[in-house]
Amino acid sequence: MPKQPVPPRLSLRGITKQYPGCIANDDVHLSIAPAEIHALLGENGAGKSTLMKVIYGLVKPDRGELLWDGLPLEVKDPAHARKMGIGMVFQHFSLFDTLTVTENIALALGDDAGELGPLAEKIRTVSEKYGMAINPEREIHTLSVGERQRVEIVRCLVQDIRLLILDEPTSVLTPQEVEVLFVTLRQLASEGCSILFISHKLNEVKALCHKATVLRGGRVSGACIPSEQDTTSMAKMMVGDDTPVSTTYPKVLGDKPVLEITQLDQPSHDPFGVHLKNLDLTVNAGEIVGIAGVAGNGQEELLASLSGEALSKAGTVFFNTSSAGKTDVALLPPDQRRALGLGFVPEERLGRGAVPEMSLTENALLTGFLTGLVKQGMVGWQKTEAFADKIIKDYKVKTAGRHAQADSLSGGNLQKFIIGREILQDPKILIAAHPTWGVDIGAATAIHKALITLRDQGAAILVVSEDIDELFLISDRIGAICDGELSPIKPTPQSSIEELGRMMAGDFSPQVQPATEGTHA
Amino acid sequence: MIKLEPRGERSKRMAYLSPVLAAVLTMLTGVILFTLLGVDPWEALVTILYVPISDTYGIAELCVKATPILLCAIGLSVVFKAQIWNIGAEGQLLIGGLFGSYMALQLIDVESAWVLPTVLVFGALGGLVWAGIAALLKVQFNTNEILTTIMMNYIALNILLWAVHGPLKDPDGYNFPESAMFSDSSLLPLLIEDTRIHFGLALALLAVVAIWVLMSRSFYGFQIKVMGLDASAARLSGFKEKRLAYFALMLSGALAGLAGVSEVTGPIGQLIPNISPGYGYAAIIVAFLGRLHPVGILLASLLMALLYMGGEMAQISLGLPLALTGLFQGMLLFYLLACDVLISFRVRWISRQPTTAPIQPTTNTQG
Structure with missing residues (x-):
């Protein structure tokens, strides 16, 4: 008689999801035990988002299956996921600024919310129990970003939560707030809730997580116990051996x-x-x-x-x-x-730094027009094309060519183009x-080097x-x-x-x- | 429930094929329509699309009809690129015709080579001012230009009717609502003898070239395009949004005004109540059918002119109602928009409510 161990809370087997032109997830295996804090590591574009959307029922995988407490489960949609006890805190919050905390949570819960009074009471007790007190009567616009994140977490906690997924939760927090969040998460895990912690910050993963699964290019490139690894070895799993990591x-x-x-x-x-x-x-x-x-x-x-x-x-x-x-x-x-x-690199690279539907040549002109590309009101397209080519060459922008539309480039490549466009104007x-x-680590390093060179x-x-x-x-x-x-x-x-x-x-x-x-x- | 999902890649080729597809679908629908009306569909199509241009006279008339449409549409291509929706080319055309007529009547006894240019400039100025009002309202008060330009079409029409029934009416005209015939010095010369093709066509073709240079070669045109595609990028680069909006609207107004004055000083020769059978509205369809590209617009304006002539021909020889022209115009735009949507999106049928529906009470209550 084989002994039956406790089945994992969640187990993914061979999840594959293909989008036109790219494989977002390729045969991904992952399992999380009850009370485990599991890190999902990977660079931008490694497939983390797609995988968590699969778990939360936002995306249907092309192949592979999902086991919940050892039984096959097809998550139909987020409502179904919530019903099963899966909660998710997105990187970008979906809260209404002019409504109160209670009203926002009631909206998210739908029929389950019940009366607002008891719900507010529940929000108060739950938030205090987990050390992230929030006043249910406050309107969202009066809250700091960290407090808004608490609202999102509490939204998951007022229901019976068995798996909490957090997408890059620390990117909006100060280091002190991160500590508070970690205390909450450890407490939650100690009560049996599984936590999937999505991040690319290795120190945090090391400090918090029991296990880690690393994705690279849509595939699992490694699994490890973070406390037994140093950050360099984990970084290598994330970016591969050929990219310098520090x-x-x-x-x-x-x-x-x-x-x-x-x-x-x-x-x-x-x-x-x-x-x-x-x-x-x-x-x-x-x-x-x-x-x-x-x-x-x-x-x-x-x-x-x-x-x-x-x-x-x-x-x-x-x-x-x-x-x-x-x-x-x-x-x-x-x-x-x-x-x-002045040279200026805005936060939004598509739709401010670059016009999405325009070619790289036109986007080179967008801010480069003062550098002799325009004569008597007429655009010197040949010069502009040469300028675009120079940006692409000097900053190793991966693209089909200067005719490519800005929105066909990956985030990192477009950012390299924009930075190059500004720097080549000799600001x-x-x-x-x-x-x-x-931006992926390779591009980030290139961008940092370009900034340092410009500084020097x-x-x-x-x-x-x-x-x-x-x-x-x-x-x-x-x-x-x-x-x-x-x-x-x-x-x-x-x-x-x-x-x-x-x-x-x-x-x-x-x-x-x-x-x-x-x-x- | 129907849901539209974006397709991954937008195909440039399909974007250019879409107008062709729309034209074909319009013809096919026309065939069904004619069959239901008991008319031989082949004969009807031939009557509408071929008979009007089966001889040189017809081709000349096609050019005459296409001239005002082309002038309006080429101006509209500029504002539309700026994502400003000027629906008021019709009103700007009428005011252009009115202003030009006023000047022509003022100078009716003057014989000088300057009369015609003055009349034309005054007409263009009329359209410019009329569009300028909408631009002012938009830039200063943030009004929606779609509404203001449409409303101003009706104001323009009524001002024209007032003028032609009142101050500009020919005193020797037996009380008909028409102005006096203009003197020769304010009439557009004919481009080709024995036809009605007038100098306005040359102006229109010149405008096409000028707008092409503006939009593809000049930095000002580039700024207009950037503003239309991505206003925050335009702002970050320091492009002057207000000035660009004034420029684009007033340029399209001036060209529509030129279309109006070219009609009264060209084929019509006087101010009458109905100087335009909706050229300004047809130009909107032409601008989109031509993908806002000068060459496309040139071809589309010829097709639109053909529909006007074909509609009349169908009325004369087949006894079909003149509403056919409007119907075909509408179908063209409808199919064009539908093709564009279906090229960028795929349709999915969804049986259930989407995921935002409130969830059912949970049965799972273990802690």
Whole structure:
């Protein structure tokens, strides 16, 4: 008589899903035991999203089966998944800004919600039990991003939850908030709930997860016990052997101010926007300044007032790029700022950085028009094509050619194209928003190298990012933005992840830290 | 339930084939229609599509009819590229005709080579001003240009009717609602003797070339296209949205106005109440049928002109109602839009409610 062990909570066998032109999942096997925290690791485009959509019933696999407590299960749709006890927290929340926490959760639960009163009570008790207190009466727009994530998690917890899937949950949190989340997840797991934790941040996986499955190019490239691995070996499983996974860059400090913001105080036009409060910032020639921050804390507003999409009060933004000296650019439109040597890489690469339906040639013209591509109002298409070819060649953009539409490129390749387009215009100031967001490690490394090279040529570079590791890697000075206020900017070697995390949460006070000499509070 | 799912790749070839497909489907539907009406469908198609252009006179008339449609449509291709939906070419055409007529009547006793250019410029200016009002409302007050331009079509028509029944009526015209015949110096010269093909056709062809240069060679045209495709990219690059919107709308208005004044100073020769059988509306269909491309629009305007002539021919020789023209125009647009949708999307039938439906109470209550 064979002994019957406890069947895994969830077991995937040979899941295969093919989209036109790519295999998103190729014969993926994975199993999660009850009370296990299981990491699903992989780069962007490795097939993590597709796999979790399969589990949540959003995508039907072409082949393969799914076992739930040892029995075959076909998840028909998300409602069915929820009924089986599968909960999912997406990277992008689906909450209504003007409704309360309770109303949002009631909407998500449908008929199960019952009366709002008891539901609110349940939300209160559940959220307190798991150490992530939220007030059920608050309206969503008054909550921080971290609190909104709690709402999404609590939404799953008020039902009987047996498998919780979290998609890149830490990307929107400060390091301190990440710790709190991990406590909650460990408690949840100790009660028997299985957790599928999707991430590409190896340190977090090592700290939290019992087991890990690594995807690369849609296939399982390895499985391991994270606590027994070092991050390099896991990174190798994610990206393959041929990509260098870690590098460091020497830190430098400039002394000639090129971009200056003084007392920038700017209310937002958007009712849910952030009011910029008395920002002061200087970026010197030959250095990279990194600004960390949780999304929605004024980054967009700051970037818009630097690009020229939003105009500011005279005397608040200066470019010191020409031999003529400082120019007040606060009231200049984007094209005139570009003429003064500004390069700009926006957060949205499709639909702002590049026009999706236009060819790479046309997209090269989009911001390159000031570099002699236009003569007497007429476009020099041959020159523009040569410029596009140069970008593609110099920045190793993988594409069918300059005629390819921008939206036919992968995120990483398009980003390389956009960065290349800006850098090849020889900017004196380069502003990059989330330059490697959603980009594979190979492309990210190429982009970082390009930024460092540009820095060493003497450009002043400002990088706004949510990725703290990236900021520590490339920034020479570093700071954080929170609720429209900017922290003091410190030389990177004198800062620490803990301190930056505090600043991201709005605590700018100089801390009793070993290295305090660089603080200018 | 019907659900539309995007197809992966959009095919350029299919995008150009779509108008052809739409034309074929329109003809096929026409065949069914004629059969139901008890008319020999072959004879009907021949009457509509071939008889009107079976001789040189017919071909000349085709060019005369195509001229105002082409002028309107080529202007519309610019605004439509900017994703501004000017439905008011008809009104702009009428005001152009009115302004031009006013100037022609003012200069009726003047004999100078300057009279005709003045009249033409004044007509174009009329269309420009008329579209400019819609542009002002859109840019300054964020009104929807679809609504304002449609409404202004009716205002334009009534102003024209007022003028032709009132101040511009020929005092010696036995009280007919018509202006005096224009003097020779304000009439468009004929391009080809013994036909009615007038100088307006040359203007229209010139406009086609000019718009082609504007949209494919000039940086201003590029900015218009970027604004239409991706407004936030245009903003980030510092393109002046308001100025581009004014420019695009007023350019299309001026060309529609030119179409109007070319009609009154060309084939008509005076101001009458009905200077256009809906050329401005037909031009919308032509612009889309021609894929907003100058060459496509040139071909589509000829097809549209043929439908106008064919409709009349069918009425005369087959006793079919003139509404046939409108019906065929409508079917063309309908099939074009349907083909475009089906090229980009595939249809799926879904038996159940989609996934957002509230879930049933759970029976699974273990902790």
